[in-house]
Amino acid sequence: MTAPVILWFRRDLRLSDQPALAAAVASGAPVIPVYILDDDTPKHRKMGAASRWWLHHSLNALDTDLRALGSKLILRAGKSDAILSALAAETKASAVHCIRHYDPWWRNAEKAVMNGLSEGTAFVCHDGNYLLPAGSVTTGSGGQYKIYTPFMRALWQHMPPPVPHPAPTKIPAPDNWPESDGLSGWNLLPTKPDWSGGMSEMWMPGEAGAQDRLAAFVDKAKFYDEKRNLPSVEGSSFLSPHLHFGEISPAACWHATMDQGGSVDVFLKELVWRDYAQNVIVQMPEYGAKNARDAFDKLPWRDLSDPVVQADFVAWTKGQTGYPIVDAGMRQLWATGWMHNRVRMITASFLVKHLLIDWREGEKWFWDTLVDADYGSNAVNWQWTAGTGVDSNMFVRIMAPLSQSEKFDAMHYIREWVPELAALQAPYIHDPDEYGARPKGYPRKIIGHKAARERALKAHEIVKG
Template sequence: MTVPVSLMWFRNDLRVKDNPALNAACDEGKIIPVFIYDSAAPDDHKPGGASQWWLHQSLQSLNERLNGHLQIFKGAAQELIPHLLEQFGVERIFWNRCYEPWPIERDKKLKKQLKENDIKVKSFNASLLWEPGNIKNQSGDPYKVFTPYYKKGCLNQPEPRYPKAPPARITYAEVEDKGDGLESLQLLPSINWYAGIEEEWRPGEEGAADRLSEFLSEPANHYQEERDIPSVEGTSKLSAHLHWGEISPNQIWYAIKGKFGDQENKDIETFLSELGWREFSYYMLYHFPHIVDENFKEKFNHFNWRYSKKELNAWQQGKTGIPIVDAGMRQLWQSGWMHNRVRMIVGSFLVKNLLMHWSQGEQWFWDCLVDADLASNTAGWQWVAGSGADASPYFRVFNPVLQGERFDKEGDYVRTFCPELKDIPKKYIHKPWDAPDDVLQKAGVALGDHYPEPLVDLKKSRQRALDAFDEIKGK
């Protein structure tokens, strides 16, 4: 009896545990695991620099988990897949679904093409707790506000799928290696700017499991209080692992439930709702794909944005003269990640104090973040700008000084990433321009020399933003 052979197409699901497509393919017989770096993807779907570094490490890790059997290709997936099926003499393919606009269209066309040629195609949900197409409000329309979406739409659904164990046995088809190899993808830059990122992260399925274990051991117990304090390890730091599918949201959901049970616990409820926010970001992208590059709220199309290359560069380099903003931007450059509270602060500063279009920030984050995720990145920036669904009100302008004094009370976060300010007393650490000359001199800080003068006056730039937003209020 001939054992069936299937093509297992890995995408953003670079793991062996809880991988529904892999389980199904292995249940049917032997597999040929492949990964395709899709060269046909539009620019806003191609990974940025930091994400490329992560992907290189993650593929290396997955290949080890698959005992060296992962075949890696670069090219247009819609053309490569039929070619590979023919070359390998395979008539079945398995994959886990993607939920971004471009992959959805590609996969629909590919699935139709393959089925017309009698290829068996099976796809699965491996990256979301709830299918976005299944959740509608009472009118049958998509939700546009998070709280009813999560509490009425999601939590009233059946409990998310329980994670699957890894396949009891993976049998690989013996085929001639036709892959291009990992190095052919050229994901690592010629200049090693990623040394700091390399020290901070351990991509791959094992790294994801360790990160979850570390979170459950301590930070999860204080999540509601400490998740907003950037100087402590108060968040899970699982976002990049989630994006590349090295761990599933289902594994995280049930790991939390397994440790803490169903008792009322504000820390756990808050963390699970953050998973819900990730779901909401994908949900909005699924139902309103235009938000990748267009405002969700059309009135923002009339907004008179500014652009200053000098000011944008200062923001990108962490040289705005606003300590909490500069600390965040430097953390991003050094580690490929930024604390979520600080993401909101630096985002508000760019969009509202500098009045620059949110896409400027979105593009910089896309290139610099190891967890750059189309849904979350787009939703986050539109939230800050006030142009997104359930967004921060347009009149909410984060005061970075007050934010710093509230969430970085001792100035530890600023001192870590702006070491030139390390001897400034905490009274002035978030507003060194208010420090008397003798205090600055004692700290060895000369504003405009050792550390920049503020790029803008916070009070005046806030009023400028409010005036500009008033102009579109009735549109």
């Protein structure tokens, strides 16, 4: 009997344009697909609650898709290297195939898996979750890029990526399947209470859901630059969680949209930004926890152990700051696990500069509540906003949320997510305090914009000097 090969799924939960799957099938050996719920390897970076909700439904969809091709998904929980070593020994597997990941804990896990397998079992990592492998785009002297724009220009020279490969029509199955955990036993879904109703209404995790999102976006891609900054307009692709969980490849997104014309290049550069974020964390694995600019280690963030500061932070998380655009974004995040990109910048800037709360506190909140919570992208975006990143906005450029709300016509967005203000018209809805139009049920501003700006600039003086 031919020895089987193991296909190790992580954040690559698709069958189309899946190079590890393609290689496993091409080997001619029976294929054993496995997903390991590994909370030990990432430690404090284990998936947050919103991501776990998504994972449950994505794994269920993947198993359904595998069964349609004569296969199925084996579920195991534990440390990846120990599970794969035991499973390879149990099944006498000749190889383990996977797609390479760049999160620091997954890079460590890949080394541990390679070292833990017996001599007769090969470990084969494939590229395929990004446009190009992290670290492969280098400067003229062979160094790594740290700044986005030159990185983007260099990567662009290699585009378009290879044409995506279709899913196999059949996956060879082993004569005997190893035992599998039951998905429901992993308790990935919230129950007491079940807060996932808004996410269930908005999302369909899985490869079919990803392809539906892409199909719905293709004709809109040419208008991306005009509409992506308008929270009240559905100008986003809504592909971020599908890309994060690998339910669709960036190459598939690129090829589906690249000929649309208009401002489609702006969307394609968002795909490049994903690659850039991985490039950063490969060079600086602690980017999610450490300022890239050492000078910011001196910045006097407000102490979260102070009850007043804690109350401010809680008000931010609950969308009770008195700034309608900020509150709308934070409530959208809680309800759907997602937030409009422009509003992400506004809410992040508000926490860091208006409330003077360390960006890492916001990053942790987003990690738990976003369905597209990605270590590289989350860390790079927060450090860009905070001014602490290797490539970032200047700290002294303090975003004015009230004028941002009016500039980007967020009235309908605010009405949807802050129903207390639904009766207000523009311009009153953007700043009800200023116009004396604040309803009784809506909080006063947690701090005035001028006072917040002055406090932030004063704190920054310590960094400067």
